[in-house]
Each structure stands twice: as structure tokens, then as C-alpha cells.
Amino acid sequence: MPKFHVGQTDGGGDSSKFEIDVASLTKHAIILGATGSGKTVLSKVLVEEAALQGIPTFAIDPKGDIGNLAFKSATFDFSKWSEKEADALKIDRTEYAKSLQKMYADRMAEFAVRQDAHAEFAKTVTVRIFTPKSSAGLPVGISPDLSAPKDFSRLLQSDVSAAADLLDLTSYNLLRLAGYGEDDRKEITFVSALLEDAWKSGQSVTVKDLIRRIESPPISTVGSLHVSDVLGDKDRRKLVTKINLLISDPKLRSWSAAESLDFSELMKGPSINVLDLRNIQSEQEKHLFVELVLQQLFQWLIKQGSAQTLRYLLYFDEIAGYCPPVREPPSKKLLLLLIKQARAFGLGLLLASQNAVDLDYKVISNANVRFIGRLGAQRDIQRVSVGLELDSFAEKEISRLKAGEFFCNTFDPKFRGVIKSRWTLTYHRGPLENGEIAELMEGMKEEARQAGQVKTATVAATEEVGEEAEPKVEALAEEEPTAAKEEEKLLAKPKQEIHDDFLIAAGAHATTFMQLERKFEPKNLQSFAKLGNNVRSIRVLSTEQEEVFHPIFELSASVFEKGFAKQSLDKLEELAAFESQLVPLPAAHTLAPQRAVPAEARREAEKWKGELEKRTATLKADLQAKFDVIMEEKRIEHIAEKQARPKAKMADIDASIARLQDALNAELDSVKDQEKLYKQLKKEKAKKSRLISAENRIETKKQKVVTTRRKIEQLHTDRQALEDKLAEMEEEENEKFHAALSQIKSKSSFAIVGWLIETVYRARIIVNDKKEHAGDVRWSSYTGRGTWGRCSACSIPLESGSACSCGNLMCNRHLAYCKACLEPACTDHRALCYICNSTFCARHSARCELCGLPACTGHSGACSMCNRKVCNNCSQKKGLIKREIVCRSCSPS
Known part of the structure; x- marks a missing residue:
């Protein structure tokens, strides 16, 4: 059975090699560990092993740590990507690259990794990096996939639950993009029935087809009811109009600008496909995008049919925020569905998180392989122990773990012990920058462009012979509402012109509405009413709903220079004016249909203009600070590029000077030897011919010395000229740099892009079954905060306070407690004893x-x-024990 080489269990060598069966991952794996525990390294090791076994991986990367799997080399030569790290460490780039090469080779030998593994990985594994809402990597968008699953009719008979989930998810995600929520079950059921009718006959559906089917349903009944009883003509027309938002809404249009992921192409052969989410600014959009991508993955899986072996791997890094134990973010439903059903189609899940307590228990309970790394504190170990139901032995082992070590627990086959993760085959370092991603993906982009040109030529040829190519999404040929047209005119303006009129124009016509979830209803009013003590009962007599509108602002800034740096930096923020402050969009909300925004809400939005200008200026200042670094790096890069050739010549000259100096020294030594020989011959009174011959040799040697010295002097002159040239180049480049600083341009803008809708209740209530309060009883169904009537003493609206036994409310300033019974009492039902000067309620005082x-x-x-x-x-x-009280009037004088 194929195995993944994960690391080793003890001292090292082949005998301690730790491997896990490939089949065990069909039942999923989870990795837990604090920052610095080696969690990401272990995750990458498993992904690398899957690729070496020919198993493709789809990785969802919220932090940008997984993309450096693309840093692969058959010889561990990572010099191209390690330069910045070497500079940061102040080490020579070449020396640092060599040290990395040696370190990686040593690590491979230490863990007994087969010698050709890294070369095979570099040669055979394709690594793609997708960057939604960015052009740095491979672009990717959202487009609803309504194509028919493989053998859907058979699936409908053999696995009704999977078929129903697929229909529901496809319909719900399509309608969610169009502005419907999970509560709109009639519309979801109707669209599901249309898709089921098409898919049973093997027909794939486009958005255009779906619109036509909604207008003229090919089915007469949904369940046991007629189509018109489930969804009337008016509601169907409204549904058609909203589905058209998929191509008319500017926010959704930005998502559909790029092609969707084609899993049939991605999941071929050994490949690693990384979805980098960092360029999606809004957390809400991240969750929505992940949800729709996972829905497409699930749809595609069902079309592939069932399998008993591991065919694909889904790796999700830092999953906790997407599958928490209590909240229900949009992506959670899909993740739990995949955890429950994906194994039937050969998909294994590899999930990583910092803490088990932050994850839904269903994730952990479905994981067959569990790796627990070093945790930050004993408290964290105890929390993980409770979440995973560990015993004292496991807790003790976890407390002793070092970085790179993990307590491993597998259920099939059984294993329980500490393992040490092997090192990665690829260069492991921090998150990739957009420039690095662009460089790594440039070849794939070029291939995609060429493929697109071929595809375009094919379509053109098809049109020439009269065949009609059907578009994937088609807009309805309808006249848009006046408000939408006005909004388009507004959005067409330059951003800086929007500052003055965005408050009224955009506020009046913004099309994105988001409904905050209702967490507190009248029925659970007493559970969150902040009325202090002595509140025995609160009964709601009647309620009225109203909607409060909070503006959603989009702040954007960009800094760019097109001549010297040829780069730009952009930043986008979405903030809602909520509870008297600007906050990120709350996660607990859904898209809502169009609303008429009250004029008062638009006027309230104007108050934020000053704060928005400050925030936008801060955004721009942050980008400018980063751009200063980019400009300095470009200056150094330009100088290095221009000086490369002269420096190479100088290196050659230095080598020549060294060689000639060695030759000169040898000649000088030879001259000394010849002169010594000449003196010896003269002393011995040798023949004249021998003396003349010796003199000639000395003269020849001296001439060579003179010639060599002249050559060295000339080389020094040439070198000095090159040094002067380098200085000129640097001065010239510095002048260009300073000139370019004045060419840096920046833009910033802010505008209303939508409205956050909060449902508020107004009510009549009875407190303690005695006193009725109305008018000022008002609370938010989202936060549960509000006012609960007025203080009986000062009449100010109350957010908190206490109630008298009579039902009167009191603010904290006018709150008084009876000294006898410690119950609060209002001004009408309390008194100050003139003898002891203490407060008492009506029951414990008298006049x-x-x-x-x-x-x-x-x-x-x-x-x-x-x-x-x-x-x-x-x-x-009076009396013997003085119990009888006699008043002054009755007492004898």
C-alpha cells in the first residue's frame, strides 16, 4: 500500500522512518499547534508527499504561507528567491544560497528521504497560485456552475441525501449571489425543482436557460402543488430580475470578471493548486468566496463518481475562522458537508488550526489522523485535551514537545506517539509578495493567453460558418430602473469628484443592502433586558418592527509611479457606521433586496465625512511609506543592473593585475638570481663570452619587468576609469531617483457602496405585572441593546436600571435600596427615616x-x-419589658 514519508519516530535512519498509509487520509487529517510549532512545515510535507504519489491538492491559504511550495529546485538552488532574506540577515547572497543548499541536503539525509525526491518534485509537480481580486497570480472569479452532474439520475436513486444536498447548495448559492437568503425557501425549492428536471435528463443549464425556465416552467408541479401555487407569476418575475443582478451589480461583476476554477483541469496529475485569499479585503467576501468555491468542488466531485482510494487532497490552512463551534459563517455548511461525504468520492481533507477549541467538534471527530504540536501554555494543552478527549499520558507528551515535533494519534491503522516532521523539499520561508507570485506565474499566464487566443480563433471560425455560440451568462434586455442608471453615472465619475456628492447620490441609490441577523426576538426579551434586580417579570403586550439604516463606506487609496518604479500599491477598506463608530462589516448578515433609504439616514451619513477623510488619508500615508521602500529598492536594483558590466570588467582587471603581479615578482626573483650568478662568474674570472651571455640575460629580464610594470600601471588606470564611471552611474541614477520622487502620484477616495439594515423593535411591556411602559421601549434584534422606558424620577430613557415593586423604572442616579429588604424603591414608594437617616421602602416605613x-x-x-x-x-x-407603645397623646401627663 502506498505511504507518505512524514518524518521519524526517534533517533533517525531508515529504522525510525515514520510513514502513514495513503488510505488513512481518505478519513481526513487535522494538525494543531501554536505559532512556531512547525504546523505549516508538516502540512507542506503531506502536500509534497501527495504530489509525489500523483495525488493533486487544492489548498486554501488565508495567510499566504503555502504559495512558496512553488520555490522548487532539482539541486536545492534557491538563490533566486533567497536574496531578500540574505540581505535582511546581512549575509552575502551567494554564500547564503550555498548554505541553504547544504542545509537542505543535510536535512534530506537526516530524515532518510530518497535521493531523487526533490528532483522528481521539481520536474513533475505543477504548482499554481490563484489570486482572487488581484492580477498578481492566476486570476479566478465566481460564476455559478449549473452543469449536470455525472449519472445524476442514478445518484438520485442510490444516494438521495447527496443529490438533495447538491441541488439545495447549487440553488442556494446561485440565489444568494442574487440577494436571497436562507429563509427564502420557496424560491430555493422552485429553482431546485427546475435544476432537478434538467439534470435528470442529463441537460446542463446556463443562467440564460434558467431565466427562460423560470419565466416558462417546463414542469407543472413542485411536490404536490401546482407551480403557480408555489411561486406566482409576480414572484417569478421578481426572481428573474434579481438573478439578472449577477451581471448588473458592480460588486458582483468584479467577481465574475475572471473565469471560475476548472477542477477538471486542476486535478489532473501531480499538482498543487493554491488559492491565496489575502487580496480579498472583506472577511464577509472571503467567507462567501470560500463557500462558493467549495460548492463548485463538491459539485465537481459528485460528477467524478465514487471511489475507495485517495484521489484528491483538500488542504485548508487556519480553518478555525471558517468552521467555528458556535457561529455559522457561510463556509461552515460546505466544510461540514465535505467532511461528512467527501471520502466517498476519494477526497481527503487536511485541516490546520492553532487550537482545537476554536473548531466545531464535528471536524475533530471525523479526523482519522491527528497531529498535535507544541502549544503556547498549559492552559492551551488542557483546552486541547478536553476538545480531543486526551488522557494524562498524551498531555504529558504534548507538554514536552519541541518545534517540529508532534504527538500523533491515528485510528486506522492504530498509532500513538511522538514523531518529528521531516523538512520540506521546497524553500520554506515567509509569505510570498505579489511581485514574486507574478514572476512565478508568468509562464502559466502566457500559456493561458495563448490558449485564449486559440479559443477566440475557434469561436470566430464557428461564427463564420453560421453556428451560434451560446454565451455563458446573458443580461436581460430590459430597461434598468432610473435609480440604477443614476448610480452608474455616479460610479463613472472620477473618485475625487465623488467626495462632495456621494452622501446624497450614492446614499440614495446604493444597490448593496445587507440585513443583520436577528438574534433577539420579543419572545426572549427577558433574557437580555438590563433592568437590574427586582424584575420579577416582563411581559410584551405588542411589538412593531422598524428598519434602521447604517451606511457602508468603501475607502480606497493607491500610490503609483509609472516611469522609475513602474509599480502601484492599492488598498481597499469596507467599514460600516454602526453604534456611533466605524467598524468592519459584521459577519452575521445576509444580502437583502433593494430598500428605500430614508432621507434622515442619508443626512446622518454626512456626519462621517470628516472621519472618512482622516481614515482615507491614513490609508494613503501607509501606502506611501511602503512605496518609499519600493522606490529605494528600485534605486538599488537599477544601480546594480547598470553597474553589473563595469563591475565584471573590474573583476577581470583585478584578476589580470594579480596575475601580472605574480609574474612580475617571479621576474624580479629571476633577475636577482641572474645577478648573483653574474657576480659568481666574475669572481671566478670566467670567460668573457659567459659574462656577456649572463649580462644579456639580466638585461632581457629587466626589460620584461619594465614591460610588466607598464601593463599593471595601465590596468590600474583602466580600473580607475571604471570606478569613475561607476560613480557617474550612481550619481546619474540618484538624480533619476530624486526626479522620480516628484512623479509619485496618489489617489484616495471614499463613497457609500451600500447599507447595513438593522431590525429594531418598539414595544409595550408590563413590568412586574403592574406598570405598563411604551414609547421608549426600543431594542435592536441584532445586539439586544436598547432603551426600556423612562426613569420615574428624571424621565431620561433607560438602557439599564432597576424596577420598583410597583413597576416604576429608575435610572442608576435615582436608584435607592430599602435598608430592611434591600429591594429598590421609586420616589413614590420610599422614604428617608428622619431619625436614622436611612432609606426604606413603603413596606418598611411609615409617616x-x-x-x-x-x-x-x-x-x-x-x-x-x-x-x-x-x-x-x-x-x-411601657410595661414590664417595655413592649407596649403609647403615643404622646394617650400617655398620662
Whole structure:
């Protein structure tokens, strides 16, 4: 059975090699560990092993850590991508690349990785990086896939649950893009019935086909009801109009500008396909995009048919935010569906997170392989232990883990112990920059462009012979509403011109409406009413709903220079004016249909103009600071590029000077030897001919020395000229750099792009079954905060406070508690004892019928003779134990 080489269990070598069966991953794997635990390295190792086994991976990457799987090399030569890291460490680039090469080779030997693994990976594995809402990598968008699944009729009979889920998800995601929510079950059911009718006969549907089918349904009944009883003509027309928003709404149009993912092409052979989400600014849009991508993946899986072996791998890094235990983000439903059903189609899930407690328990319970790395604190270990139901042995092992070590627990086959992850075959470093992604994907983009040209030529040839090519999405030929036309005119203006009139124009016609979820209803009013103590009951008599509109602002800034740097930086923010502050869009909301925005809400939006200008200026300032770094890097890059050839010549000259200097030194030594020989011959009175011969040799050597010295001097002169040239180049480039600084341009803008709708309840309530409150009883169904009537003393609206036993409300400033029973009492039902100066409620105080002053029950009583209520100062106690109270009027003088 094929295995993945993950690492080793102890000392090293082949005997300790740790491998997991490929089949075990069909039941999914999860990796937990704090930052720096080696979680990403282990994840990449599993993805690399899958690729080496010919299993394609689709990776969802929220942080940008997975894309550097594209840094592959058959010789571990990562010099092309390690330069910035070397510069940051202040190490020579060449030396650093060599040290990396040696380190990676040593790591492979340490973990006994087969010698040709990295070369095979570099040669055979295709790594693609998709960047939605960015042109840095391979572009990708959202387009509804309504094509018929393979053998859908058989699936409908053999697995009704899977078929129903597929129909529901396809219909829901299509309608969600058009502005419908999960509560619009009639529309979802109707579209599902149309798709089921088409798919059963093997017909794929386009958006155009669907629109025509909605207008003239090919089916007469949905369930046991007639089509018109499920969705009337008026509702069907409204449905058609909203589906048309898929191509008319500017926000959705930006998503459909690029092609959707073609999983049939991606999941061929050994490949790693990374979906980098960093360029999607809004968290809500990230969740929506992930949801729709996973829906397309699930649809595609069903079309591939069932399988018992691992055919594909889905890797999701930092999954916690997309599948939390309590909240229900849009992507959670799809993830849980894949965890439950994907194994039947040969898809294994590899999920990574920092903590088990942040994940829905269904994710953990369905994971056959669990890796737990080093955690930050003992508290984190205990939380993970509770989430995974670990024993004391596992907790002890986890507490001792080092970086790169994991406590591994597999259920099929059984294994339980500590393993050490092997190192990656690819260059592992921080997130890729957009420029690096663009460079890595340039070849694939060129292939895609060429393929697009071929496709265009094919379509043109088809049109020449009279065949009609059907478009994937077609707009309805209808006259758009006046408001939409006005909005298009507004959006067509330059952004800086929008500053003055965006508040009225965009506020009046913004088409994106988002409905906040209702978390608090009248039925659970008492569970969140902040009325302090003594609130025995709150009963709602009647409620009225109203909608409160909060503007959604889009802030954008860009900095660019087209001559020197030839780059641009852009940043986009979406903020909602909510609860008296600008906040990111709340996650708990759904798209809502068009609304008429009240004039008061538009006027309120104008108050944010100053704050928006400040925030936009901050955005631009941040980009300018980053652009200054880019400009400096470009200056250094330009200088290095221009000086490369002169520096190479200087290196050659230095080598020549060194060689000639060595030759000169040898000649000088030879001259000394010849002169020494000449003196010896002269001393021995040798023949004249031998002396003359020795003199000639000395003279020849001296001439060579002179010639060599002249050559060295000339080379030094040439080198000095090159140094002067380098200085001129640097000065010239610096002049261009300073000139380019004045050519840096920046843009910034802000505008209303939509409205956040909050449902608010107004009500009549009865507190303690005694006092009715209305008018100022008002609360948000989203936050549960609001006002609960007015203070009986000062009449200010209350957000919190207490209630008297009579039902009167009191603010904290006028709140007083009875000293006897500790219950709050309003001004009408409390008194200040003039004897002890303490506050008492009506039950524990009385007014003296003789002096007329209030007194508490401890300092007052009833006269035993006339039964009048009297204070202690107006009475006296009599009797043997002085229990009888006699008032001053009844007491004998």
C-alpha cells in the first residue's frame, strides 16, 4: 500500500522512518499547534508527499504561507528567491544560497528521504497560485456552475441525501449571489425543482436557460402543488430580475470578471493548486468566496463518481475562522458537508488550526489522523485535551514537545506517539509578495493567453460558418430602473469628484443592502433586558418592527509611479457606521433586496465625512511609506543592473593585475638570481663570452619587468576609469531617483457602496405585572441593546436600571435600596427615616400621625391605645419589658 514519508519516530535512519498509509487520509487529517510549532512545515510535507504519489491538492491559504511550495529546485538552488532574506540577515547572497543548499541536503539525509525526491518534485509537480481580486497570480472569479452532474439520475436513486444536498447548495448559492437568503425557501425549492428536471435528463443549464425556465416552467408541479401555487407569476418575475443582478451589480461583476476554477483541469496529475485569499479585503467576501468555491468542488466531485482510494487532497490552512463551534459563517455548511461525504468520492481533507477549541467538534471527530504540536501554555494543552478527549499520558507528551515535533494519534491503522516532521523539499520561508507570485506565474499566464487566443480563433471560425455560440451568462434586455442608471453615472465619475456628492447620490441609490441577523426576538426579551434586580417579570403586550439604516463606506487609496518604479500599491477598506463608530462589516448578515433609504439616514451619513477623510488619508500615508521602500529598492536594483558590466570588467582587471603581479615578482626573483650568478662568474674570472651571455640575460629580464610594470600601471588606470564611471552611474541614477520622487502620484477616495439594515423593535411591556411602559421601549434584534422606558424620577430613557415593586423604572442616579429588604424603591414608594437617616421602602416605613415626619419600622410603631402610627420621638414604651407603645397623646401627663 502506498505511504507518505512524514518524518521519524526517534533517533533517525531508515529504522525510525515514520510513514502513514495513503488510505488513512481518505478519513481526513487535522494538525494543531501554536505559532512556531512547525504546523505549516508538516502540512507542506503531506502536500509534497501527495504530489509525489500523483495525488493533486487544492489548498486554501488565508495567510499566504503555502504559495512558496512553488520555490522548487532539482539541486536545492534557491538563490533566486533567497536574496531578500540574505540581505535582511546581512549575509552575502551567494554564500547564503550555498548554505541553504547544504542545509537542505543535510536535512534530506537526516530524515532518510530518497535521493531523487526533490528532483522528481521539481520536474513533475505543477504548482499554481490563484489570486482572487488581484492580477498578481492566476486570476479566478465566481460564476455559478449549473452543469449536470455525472449519472445524476442514478445518484438520485442510490444516494438521495447527496443529490438533495447538491441541488439545495447549487440553488442556494446561485440565489444568494442574487440577494436571497436562507429563509427564502420557496424560491430555493422552485429553482431546485427546475435544476432537478434538467439534470435528470442529463441537460446542463446556463443562467440564460434558467431565466427562460423560470419565466416558462417546463414542469407543472413542485411536490404536490401546482407551480403557480408555489411561486406566482409576480414572484417569478421578481426572481428573474434579481438573478439578472449577477451581471448588473458592480460588486458582483468584479467577481465574475475572471473565469471560475476548472477542477477538471486542476486535478489532473501531480499538482498543487493554491488559492491565496489575502487580496480579498472583506472577511464577509472571503467567507462567501470560500463557500462558493467549495460548492463548485463538491459539485465537481459528485460528477467524478465514487471511489475507495485517495484521489484528491483538500488542504485548508487556519480553518478555525471558517468552521467555528458556535457561529455559522457561510463556509461552515460546505466544510461540514465535505467532511461528512467527501471520502466517498476519494477526497481527503487536511485541516490546520492553532487550537482545537476554536473548531466545531464535528471536524475533530471525523479526523482519522491527528497531529498535535507544541502549544503556547498549559492552559492551551488542557483546552486541547478536553476538545480531543486526551488522557494524562498524551498531555504529558504534548507538554514536552519541541518545534517540529508532534504527538500523533491515528485510528486506522492504530498509532500513538511522538514523531518529528521531516523538512520540506521546497524553500520554506515567509509569505510570498505579489511581485514574486507574478514572476512565478508568468509562464502559466502566457500559456493561458495563448490558449485564449486559440479559443477566440475557434469561436470566430464557428461564427463564420453560421453556428451560434451560446454565451455563458446573458443580461436581460430590459430597461434598468432610473435609480440604477443614476448610480452608474455616479460610479463613472472620477473618485475625487465623488467626495462632495456621494452622501446624497450614492446614499440614495446604493444597490448593496445587507440585513443583520436577528438574534433577539420579543419572545426572549427577558433574557437580555438590563433592568437590574427586582424584575420579577416582563411581559410584551405588542411589538412593531422598524428598519434602521447604517451606511457602508468603501475607502480606497493607491500610490503609483509609472516611469522609475513602474509599480502601484492599492488598498481597499469596507467599514460600516454602526453604534456611533466605524467598524468592519459584521459577519452575521445576509444580502437583502433593494430598500428605500430614508432621507434622515442619508443626512446622518454626512456626519462621517470628516472621519472618512482622516481614515482615507491614513490609508494613503501607509501606502506611501511602503512605496518609499519600493522606490529605494528600485534605486538599488537599477544601480546594480547598470553597474553589473563595469563591475565584471573590474573583476577581470583585478584578476589580470594579480596575475601580472605574480609574474612580475617571479621576474624580479629571476633577475636577482641572474645577478648573483653574474657576480659568481666574475669572481671566478670566467670567460668573457659567459659574462656577456649572463649580462644579456639580466638585461632581457629587466626589460620584461619594465614591460610588466607598464601593463599593471595601465590596468590600474583602466580600473580607475571604471570606478569613475561607476560613480557617474550612481550619481546619474540618484538624480533619476530624486526626479522620480516628484512623479509619485496618489489617489484616495471614499463613497457609500451600500447599507447595513438593522431590525429594531418598539414595544409595550408590563413590568412586574403592574406598570405598563411604551414609547421608549426600543431594542435592536441584532445586539439586544436598547432603551426600556423612562426613569420615574428624571424621565431620561433607560438602557439599564432597576424596577420598583410597583413597576416604576429608575435610572442608576435615582436608584435607592430599602435598608430592611434591600429591594429598590421609586420616589413614590420610599422614604428617608428622619431619625436614622436611612432609606426604606413603603413596606418598611411609615409617616408619624402626630409630627408628620417619615420614620422606618425600627423607629416607629402603632399606639396600643389609639392604634395611630407614631415615631419613637412621639411615643414611649411601657410595661414590664417595655413592649407596649403609647403615643404622646394617650400617655398620662
